[in-house]
Amino acid sequence: MDCIGIIGYGHMGSMLVNGFLSSGVLGIDEVVVTSRSRESRDACAAAWPGIGIAATNRELARQCRTIVLAVRPQETKEVLSEIVPVMDGDEHIVSLAAGIGLAEIEGMFPGSVTRVVPTITSTVGQGTTLICHGRQVGMHDALRVEGLFSAIGNVMLVGEEELPAATILSSCGPGLFAAIIEELAGATVRASGLTPEQALALATETAAATAAYLRETGETPGDLVGRVATGGGVTEVGVRGFRERLPEVFDEAVAAMLERYGAVGK
Numbered sequence: 674m675d676c677i678g679i680i681g682y683g684h685m686g687s688m689l690v691n692g693f694l695s696s697g698v699l700g701i702d703e704v705v706v707t708s709r710s711r712e713s714r715d716a717c718a719a720a721w722p723g724i725g726i727a728a729t730n731r732e733l734a735r736q737c738r739t740i741v742l743a744v745r746p747q748e749t750k751e752v753l754s755e756i757v758p759v760m761d762g763d764e765h766i767v768s769l770a771a772g773i774g775l776a777e778i779e780g781m782f783p784g785s786v787t788r789v790v791p792t793i794t795s796t797v798g799q800g801t802t803l804i805c806h807g808r809q810v811g812m813h814d815a816l817r818v819e820g821l822f823s824a825i826g827n828v829m830l831v832g833e834e835e836l837p838a839a840t841i842l843s844s845c846g847p848g849l850f851a852a853i854i855e856e857l858a859g860a861t862v863r864a865s866g867l868t869p870e871q872a873l874a875l876a877t878e879t880a881a882a883t884a885a886y887l888r889e890t891g892e893t894p895g896d897l898v899g900r901v902a903t904g905g906g907v908t909e910v911g912v913r914g915f916r917e918r919l920p921e922v923f924d925e926a927v928a929a930m931l932e933r934y935g936a937v938g939k
């Protein structure tokens with residue numbers, strides 16, 4: 674059966690099930706899900722009546738040709754070693770695991786392997802999923818995966834060497850931007866009589882509006898700063914402070930994330 678099997682019903686697994694089914698790119702009889710805990714499997718069955726639920730990873734691997742590994746990187750190799758013995762080699766493995774390379778997976782499953790880096794913002798149909806196909810992935814399988822993820826947002830094909838940095842932007846990015854919104858809102862609350870709710874609402878709306886402005890006008894961030902920061906005015910004082918101090922903060926954060934990326938699946 675040419676169904677999509679999703680192993681792991683956590684943040685990503687549940688987002689993919691919701692996205693694929695709500696968008697209509699897959700029908701309820703085309704998805705099979707399993708997860709380690711009985712509670713997760715029951716939650717999926719309750720959210721999507723009629724969906725295929727496999728009791729074990731091996732049962733899912735026997736049923737599906739496309740198998741999405743949506744477990745944590747630390748669990749990915751254990752799951753692979755569990756399911757590979759019941760696979761016939763014709764399947765297509767789609768691994769979401771940050772930091773686990775194609776060569777490592779192909780070393781355990783010498784067939785079609787694609788690395789996919791989703792983003793939580795696909796929950797609202799936005800953001801970019803990164804896709805990196807292994808050399809053995811045929812045109813049909815490649816287009817199928819690209820089509821699935823196109824239904825829940827943008828997709829970008831990237832080389833494996835580009836994945837770590839691209840992951841930081843597209844996939845860690847929502848967490849990073851959320852933290853920035855939180856900090857900016859928090860600073861205004863500490864300095865004023867705004868309530869946390871008011872500050873967070875304003876900061877969130879402004880972040881969304883700024884992204885929309887940049888996207889729709891095609892201006893660079895520098896252009897926009899120039900339009901907002903009136904000479905001798907308010908914004909330029911804040912931007913100057915950012916430009917003095919943030920490069921170091923961001924360089925450190927990116928270096929730490931890249932280091933962790935290389936170690937996360939070990």
Ligand SMILES: NC(=O)C1=CN([C@@H]2O[C@H](COP(=O)(O)OP(=O)(O)OC[C@H]3O[C@@H](n4cnc5c(N)ncnc54)[C@H](O)[C@@H]3O)[C@@H](O)[C@H]2O)C=CC1
Nearest residue numbers: 681682683684685708709743744745746748769770771791
């Ligand atoms: N959270 C995110 O925004 C992103 C996560 N990823 C990648 O997606 C993968 C999943 O991440 P999350 O969903 O955030 O993790 P999570 O911890 O929310 O979900 C993992 C799921 O796997 C299940 N699981 C654990 N061991 C299992 C086993 N042996 N057999 C079956 N199920 C098992 C857990 O019960 C849980 O439901 C990771 O490899 C991560 O690197 C990639 C891009 C973005």
Ligand SMILES: O=C(O)[C@@H]1CCC=N1
Nearest residue numbers: 771840844845846937
């Ligand atoms: O933080 C993580 O490890 C995962 C991978 C990319 C986004 N979230």
